[in-house]
Amino acid sequence: MDIELIRNIFISKKEKVGALQIKMIMENDYSSIMNHKKIRRLMAKYNLLAKIRRANRKLKQAVCHEFHPSAILHSDQGFHFTHLLFQRKVKELGITKSMSRKGNLVN
Incomplete structure (x- = not known):
């Protein structure tokens, strides 16, 4: 369930958001509180890599x-x-x- 919400947010933001931005969106828009470290671990586990400049x-x-x-x-x-x-x-x-x-x- 957690990963589904994270994946939906990630895709809706065109894969340009990281764990901290997803955390804020979850809290503000979905009233769901989750630690950013957990979000980061789930993103890594399911290969959700943000398109950021390296x-x-x-x-x-x-x-x-x-x-x-x-x-x-x-x-x-x-x-x-x-x-x-x-x-x-x-x-x-x-x-x-x-x-x-x-x-x-x-x-």
Whole structure:
């Protein structure tokens, strides 16, 4: 029963929602309370993968593998830049990373 509701929400949102968004929709629209960790486990078990941008793909698109030896990647503390896969890839490529402090927006 739980997975049916999760699957219905997931499909109705065009497969672009994750566990936390499904949790909020369940609480607000269906008056059903479920732990986000349980939702995440059920989504993984039934192969419901959200179509989100992955940090690794974004880095591949943005980079051409030819860097100045002292290249620095400066970013904010957004999800893509703090994601473990993104940070590993930056380290593999030998790029120095620089990150703004929280609440210190450049733009």
